Amino acid sequence: MRTAIVTGASGFIGSRLVHQLLMRGWSVHALGRPKSGKSYEDRVEAAIEDIDGLPIERGILPELRCHEVDICDSNLGLSRPLSEVLPGTDAVLFHVAGDTRFNPPDPEAQRRVNIGGSLNVMRALQDSVASVVHVSTAYVAGDRQGLVLEGDLDEGQGFCNCYEKSKLDAEIEITNLCAESGLPLTITRPSIITNDTRTGRSSTFTHLNAIVEVISRIQKHYGISDGEVVSEEIRIPADPNSRPNLAPIDPIVDALLDVGVSPQGAGRTFHLSHPDPQPNSEVVFLAAEAFGVKDKIALSFVAALPEEPTWTERMLLRSLRPYLPYLNGAATFDLTNTRSIIPDYDSRFPPITHDYMMKVIEFQRHQGQDDGD
Ligand SMILES: NC(=O)c1ccc[n+]([C@@H]2O[C@H](COP(=O)([O-])OP(=O)(O)OC[C@H]3O[C@@H](n4cnc5c(N)ncnc54)[C@H](OP(=O)(O)O)[C@@H]3O)[C@@H](O)[C@H]2O)c1
Known part of the structure; x- marks a missing residue:
């Protein structure tokens, strides 16, 4: 059985990703915070039930373990290192958590989550995982026009809001950290999810x-x-x-998983956008x-x-x-890398x-x- 560690599991993408992983027989460790008097476990289970508005399949629950962390804490605030509860070091880390507000009241706090939090997650888990899948956004392209390639990053573009800039800076810092530590990194860039x-x-x-x-x-x-x-x-x-570029959530999460678990994903960036x-x-x-x-x-x-x-x-x-x-x-997103892993990608959208x-x-x-x- 393969093991995944997922941040952001109470959110829109993360809850669906966790559900798909469990349905495909993975063991999942979800990392996140309690809120409004609810444990993280209750929040993740409620988020999974909200996907279809149906009770959770009880059979998948034993393979879901929730750990209460705040990614803004330098060691994530884990009471014991995650390596102690993981069966080995072949786990895949899906880093999905992020502050997604376009214009938050405190942009610096958003950067502490999207950049600092991402680095905290990578540092705390780098000895416990075999590879990392980071969920970025196609809009690290900011206000660019024309064809944006998957390999493009900082091209001197302007940004429509501080969210986009924080995600670009996070991609740069995460790429540097993974290169230094030798951790295989796959970057996925969804467009606007509907x-x-x-x-x-x-x-x-x-x-x-x-x-x-x-x-x-x-x-x-x-x-x-x-x-x-x-x-x-x-x-x-x-x-x-x-x-x-509006792309529905269900094919996006399937594609995120397909790219994330592909042995050809490491070291590459994948646009997950609508092809047409x-x-x-x-x-x-x-x-x-x-x-x-x-x-x-x-x-x-x-x-x-x-x-x-x-x-x-x-x-x-x-x-x-x-x-x-x-x-x-006025940007269009190149899908060459994505189609190379998922040949029927276009027909899914x-x-x-x-x-x-x-x-x-x-x-x-x-x-x-x-x-x-
Ligand atoms: N939705 C889109 O259209 C879209 C498009 C492209 C890329 N993305 C990217 O996809 C990722 C997920 O987006 P989403 O739409 O699923 O957003 P979402 O529903 O707002 O979920 C965000 C998740 O991040 C968690 N989080 C935020 N701050 C945290 C902290 N300090 N410690 C621990 N967890 C924290 C949230 O936990 P709480 O529930 O505790 O707040 C939540 O689980 C983001 O990185 C975003 O940039 C989204």
Whole structure:
């Protein structure tokens, strides 16, 4: 039985990764912190149950062991070294934990997690693992345009927010540390992850959730339902032809695992992005169709909203502001390394469809009811 150590197991990607590893017969040690009076074990199990909204498969639980750590502590605060509880040193470390906020109130605290925390994890575990898989982001490319190669890193690019810069600096520092210690390192770079294709579910707020939220707020404000509109023309401050790289979580986690456990992964970087992302115009019209207003409004795309936007347009701008750099991004991500390990990679990524959009809306509405929203 193979052993994995996973940080960030209470989060969106980490919980799904842990679940997949357990389902594939791995033994998993999850590292993270208790919160709000809940042990880390309870939090990880709840996050796994949240994937499909179903009780956890009891059979996989004996192979899940949770250890309470804060990656910002230099020795992770482990009461005893992990090497004492690991069967050998052939474990794979999947470092998934990170502070993913685009504009956190304290950017330095984010850097302590994304850079300092990553180095703490590597240093504390370097003698207990055979290899490391680091989850970075395709947006270490910042504001670059055109084709971004998997081998590209610091190309003098600018950044849309401090999150991107912290992830770039983390990649650089982790690469240096692993090179010094001789630890084989695989870097994975997902793009913008969206809801599950089968269920529309997501434990985090995704770009698609943001679009659905804007329309839901407009409906609430004006007391209207699906199929009704308040103004016939809405101007959207985005480039209609730009293709935000939205990739659903389920094929992303499968690909992360395939690349992470491949013997050909070490020393290489892999983009995990959608091979054929759709343009803004298509995504927005699919959303309009899902809300039953496609033929009732004139949606137009503008470079910037005029000085006196309508209430609806102001709301749109306020909700979508953090996402605009990504909606208007002009980078495409090379997938040569990824396809070399996963030859059927492209066929795993379906386009956004009406059916998928409906699942996202349904999930979000149920969640709103559960939250008493
Ligand atoms: N979601 C995306 O679209 C996306 C795209 C590209 C790359 N990524 C990368 O993928 C990774 C995971 O993202 P995600 O979407 O799964 O984020 P997420 O749902 O916010 O999960 C982040 C995880 O990191 C953990 N963490 C944060 N600070 C920690 C600390 N000081 N000590 C221990 N654990 C800590 C969190 O634990 P708590 O639950 O205790 O806070 C949580 O388990 C990140 O590194 C991110 O940069 C994400």
